[in-house]
Amino acid sequence: MSTQHALLISLIEKPSSGYDLARRFDKSIGYFWHATHQQIYRELGRMAELGWIAADETAREATTQPTTQPAAQSTDNAAPEGNAVEKKNRKKVYGVLPAGRQELVRWVLSPGAGLDQREEILVKLRADAAIGPLGLDQEMLRLIALHEERLALYRNIERKDFAGTLDRRQKIQHALLMRGIQFQENWVKWGRELLPLLEKADKA
Amino acid sequence: MSTQHALLISLIEKPSSGYDLARRFDKSIGYFWHATHQQIYRELGRMAELGWIAADETAREATTQPTTQPAAQSTDNAAPEGNAVEKKNRKKVYGVLPAGRQELVRWVLSPGAGLDQREEILVKLRADAAIGPLGLDQEMLRLIALHEERLALYRNIERKDFAGTLDRRQKIQHALLMRGIQFQENWVKWGRELLPLLEKADKA
């Protein structure tokens, strides 16, 4: 399971609440691993039970040197001594415990599945091949637009975040972005070429 | 849900048993939509209930009670004399009924999600970026090899099945194959470029 591990990474990059994570999964790491807020809260709960992470009031920290430091995170939420209040609803900031870090390393180095694609449109195209032209060009146009939009987004990120010289961390993150860019470029080009084949005959 | 629809297409292309389908999902359509044999049998059962497909010798005990529980296993079993013929275990060849075909068309033309990638290795790389070089080059090499293997397979299929002039059906199927080829080429190239970044320092 990778959702937990994606969350661990996000938490290492920056200790966060479930809500923060949910928003972050709508961008950055969510671009290559999607998760909804319900999933996130559930996995946070499980990982807390497993001792991989902990909410701030409980034994926060222990890892030696997180690569990124949150720097100016409003320090006002201290009050460690007398809390005991248990306000039901207040923000819980989770941090990664040593066990969580270990688990992450273990998982990163364990062999993964690789190549098991699941793209709906490919199945639809196969159907279109089998049972006559159904007018898939409309759907295809829609998807091309989506991929172009995403491509533009990635290119903007590249321009903004990856100019100048990069350290190792940035180089890898840039490579991840490039993967996305190349994938989208490739997809759009392929889709455009395919388009003429999909028109329904009676359109003429 | 697309597994059902992938099965419908396979059955339209050629009426088959669950077993046949499972084997076919290890190639051709399985290249872009994976499914295990358990999934296949379950979905076949459901689609049969829905009236989308039917096994060839339909008369098979469908005569009286529509919702017969297929339980009747283990101990209580008695009286093989009841309906003598019907060997329990023999091959069921399913074919698509009009309702199934309609459903397939409906689904093909309905808008799908598009872009929600989920590639484990990308998450792992992000982790490697965040918490030092962990030695991901080994895993990366493994994956590159997998993708190259798949690429070679695709190229063989192209050479064998798509020479000469093609009709529309073949053109689309060729485009699907090309999608796979381009994806794999792209992936391998990207992976090779990334590799130098992943070596663990102490390897020197």
Next chain:
DNA sequence: CTGTGCATGTAAGGAGTTACATGATTCG
């Protein structure tokens, strides 16, 4: 007569989706 391939399933559990619910804070 034993192993391999054909052929069909059940059971249990984990992961993901969709819908609903609720209270707190902030801002105009």
Next chain:
DNA sequence: CGAATCATGTAACTCCTTACATGCACAG
């Protein structure tokens, strides 16, 4: 004050994965 947004969760359900179970047919 009311609406938007922050923030956390439950419940029900579907889908996917892994392991197990059974029985027939045929070849060596």
